[in-house]
Amino acid sequence: MDIATLLIQLISGAIGGNVAGNIFKNLNLGTLGNSIAGIVGGGIGGQILEQVFHTAVAGGSLDPMYILTQVLGGGVGGGVLMAIVGAIRTAMAKST
Structure with a gap:
């Protein structure tokens, strides 16, 4: 993994977290x-996706398919973690 891959994952995670926040208003x-949860989730989701699918390709980090995989992994990971944190926060607010 290089720095470009990590930046792609973090940026797409922030975007994914904000998109999920706009979709799930509650x-x-x-x-x-949303951005902070998305950045953390994007980094984690991108790394998991990279390990599961072994997305190392011949073109390296500049291959369009590799970039798309990192964007999807980071965006989905960011959105999922933001939704989890939001659900926990909502549940804690209702219990008090």
Whole structure:
């Protein structure tokens, strides 16, 4: 993994977290919260996807398919983690 791959995952995770926050209004953490949860989730999701599918390809980090895989992994990971954190926050707010 190189720095370009990590940046792609983190940026797409932030975008995925904000998209998920806009879709699931009841789980929204605000722009900053969505971005932070998305960045963390994007990094984790991208790494998991890379390990599961062994996305190392001949073109390296500049191959379009490799970039697309990292964008999807980061975006989905960011959205999923943002939704999990939002659901936990909502459940904790209801219990108090």
